[in-house]
Amino acid sequence: xxIASLLGLILCxxxxxxxxxxxxxxxxxxxxxxxxxxxPSVLITIGGSISCMVMSCELKEFANNLKxxxxxxxLPKLNTQDIITKIIExxxxxxxxxxxxxxxxxxxxxxxxxxxxxxxxxxxxxxELVRGIMETELDSLEGRxxxxxxxxxxxxxxxxxxxxxGTLIGLVNMLYNMSDAANIGPAMAVALLTTFxxxxxxxxxxxxxxxxxxxxxxxxxxxxxxxxxGLLSIQAGENPRVIEEKLKSFLSPxxxxxxxxxxxxxx
Numbered sequence: 505x506x507i508a509s510l511l512g513l514i515l516c517x518x519x520x521x522x523x524x525x526x527x528x529x530x531x532x533x534x535x536x537x538x539x540x541x542x543x544p545s546v547l548i549t550i551g552g553s554i555s556c557m558v559m560s561c562e563l564k565e566f567a568n569n570l571k572x573x574x575x576x577x578x579l580p581k582l583n584t585q586d587i588i589t590k591i592i593e594x595x596x597x598x599x600x601x602x603x604x605x606x607x608x609x610x611x612x613x614x615x616x617x618x619x620x621x622x623x624x625x626x627x628x629x630x631x632e633l634v635r636g637i638m639e640t641e642l643d644s645l646e647g648r649x650x651x652x653x654x655x656x657x658x659x660x661x662x663x664x665x666x667x668x669x670g671t672l673i674g675l676v677n678m679l680y681n682m683s684d685a686a687n688i689g690p691a692m693a694v695a696l697l698t699t700f701x702x703x704x705x706x707x708x709x710x711x712x713x714x715x716x717x718x719x720x721x722x723x724x725x726x727x728x729x730x731x732x733x734g735l736l737s738i739q740a741g742e743n744p745r746v747i748e749e750k751l752k753s754f755l756s757p758x759x760x761x762x763x764x765x766x767x768x769x770x771x
Contacts, residue, residue, distance in 0.1 A: 505579065506578060509716060524536060548669065549663065552666035553663050553705060560658065569651075572655075573713060576713045576717065580723050587727055587730060588751045591747065591751060592751075595734070595744040617642075624735075625738065642729070642732070645724070653714050653721065656711075656714045656717070657710070657711075663702040663704070664699070664703055670697075670701075671696060674691065675695050726754055734751055
């Protein structure tokens with residue numbers, strides 16, 4: 505589990521609540537939290553945002569996208585160093601025993617993407633066709649990821665927008681009752697609550713989630729690109745040491761040393 509995501513959500517919410525209840529003169533006063541709760545504002549901002557998101561996609565798609573929020577709490581399963589090490593091991597097997605020997609090795613692989621590429625190579629598929637098939641699958645994967653990311657980016661835009669709509673509604677009601685000076689302050693506070701709710705939707709829930717999802721997507725896409733280049737290099741019969749250096753070029757300088765297999769690529 506990605507503790508950072510959970511910690512960030514809790515810490516952010518805690519700091520906001522602390523800002524609500526703390527006063528330098530009177531100290532902590534939890535009773536003021538009721539000032540930040542207004543049902544009409546909740547209905548306008550949160551209800552309006554959700555309604556627009558439902559309208560922008562099918563109901564089933566909306567539900568699936570909401571479930572995808574849980575992805576920010578999961579660590580990426582793919583380990584770049586382990587993948588490079590595995591590809592080097594496969595290249596050594598292919599160099600010693602031939603490409604057909606990789607069929608047996610493919611049975612022990614946990615990653616379906618890598619396994620599919622190995623089986624294409626074993627079947628004698630043309631290298632350009634192998635690249636085309638694998639890149640098409642990668643594009644499809646990235647497209648699915650971007651669809652979910654786009655959903656939460658749109659959600660982040662809807663929150664403040666509906667918050668502003670709620671604020672305008674509150675201001676209109678306030679201006680119609682300017683004769684009652686005692687209600688102007690509370691009415692203004694209620695009008696501003698919708699903007700507050702909208703900002704929380706965007707900056708607490710949605711935007712940080714999109715940042716984490718984009719990071720996970722970039723890692724997975726890079727790993728898949730490493731797999732493609734590694735598989736094509738194996739098919740071309742390149743030296744395992746050359747393959748190792750080629751794959752390590754995808755990594756940052758600090759990560760390259762860690763990606764070196766203990767036994768190293770064989771000649």
